Amino acid sequence: MHPLESQRPANANAAPRVIAVTGGKGGVGKTTTSINLAMALVNAGQRTMLLDTDLGLxxxxxxxxxxxxxxxxDVFAGRCELRDTVIEGPRGLMVVPAASGKRHMTELLPQQHVGLVNAFSHLDIPLDVMIVDTPAGISDGVLTFCQAAQDVILVVCDEPASVTDAYALIKVLSRDRGVNRIQVLANQVPNVNEGRAVFDKLERVTSRFLDVTLSYLGAIPRDEWLRLAVQRQESVVDAFPTAPASLAFRDIARKIGQWQAPQGPRGHVEFFTERLVAAQGSACA
Incomplete structure (x- = not known):
């Protein structure tokens, strides 16, 4: 029996909320953010999947x-189905792992990225939320996975290169993929005020040159407990639940839990399209 079989309730085909976590520049903490947000959502009672789309690393x-x-x-090589890659992580978090050290996976064609997105329509595992951890940069894969999500969380640090690369990613997502609504998460900041200042810096240049709406999602403080959790191969929200970073991630998860559920497909490449169509039909009934 598949390890997730026992979790399948009657409403298995409800449309989950899909959130892409991205950042433009490497080293800003996208994966750490993705893991801890996913775990905070699991701890809040959300059936959560974490998809790693850094296909080569x-x-x-x-x-x-x-x-x-x-x-x-293995999915792209035809050795298994997408469902076979799903493994159960801490506290029931569902994880879809990508490959490491497979150079050919970084050279997939655009239609192959779209094919991966479409494959999720046939995944009959019950979900409330899927977090999509994207790689750094502005490659086709990053753009497609962000476009295919209902929401994009942009992780940015208080470094000139991070802000510059975040702006470049926003520009390309808006111009080439029609993504014009982005949540900004300030990471590794010394205090809350600094987090807001990072957002304001990015928002000033964005509002001047781009037709994009940025929203401030919050800030994750620089936290030694987070570094220790990474060394232990655990999320900080589980390893050290009272740490400043853990409290911040739980607050972000609470905000996400208040977002409106997806109402239906938007007419382009999108995760769980068939479930979104079904959700739209239910809403119209």
Whole structure:
């Protein structure tokens, strides 16, 4: 029996909220953010899946101490179905691991990225939320996975290169993929005021040159407990639940829980399209 079979209720085909976590520049903490947001959502009672789309240099499984039998590389090679890659992580978090050290996975064609997105329409596992951890940069894969999500969380640090690359990603997402609503999360900041200042800096240049709406989602403080949790291959929200970073991640998860549920497909490439169509039909009934 598949390890997730027992979790399948009658409403397995409800449309989950899909959130892409991105950042433009490497090293801003996208994967750490993805893992801890996913775990905070699990702890809040949300059936959550974490999808690693860093197809050539994956590390979600490593950071959680997991040993997958199959990865997305096996799906593309025809050795297994997408469902076979899903492994159960801490507290029931569902993880879809990508491959590490597979150069050919970084050279997939645009239609292959779209094919991966479409494959989720046939995944009959019950979900409330899926977090999509994207790689750094502005490659086709990053753009497609952000476009295919209902929401994009942009992780940015108080460094000139981080802000510059975040702006470049916003520009390309808006111009090429029609993504014009983005949540900004300030990471590794010394205090709340600094987090807001990072957002204001990015928002000033964005509002001047781009037709994009940025929203301030919050800030994650620089926290030694977070570094220790990474060394232990655990999320900080589980390893050190009272740490400043843990409290911040739980607050972000609470905000996400208040977002409106997806109402239906938007007419372009999108995760769980068939479930979104069904949700739209239910809403119209």
């Amino acid at each position: 994956a590390n979600v499984d490593v950071m959680l101490g997991l040993s997958p039998r199959f990865t997305l590389a």
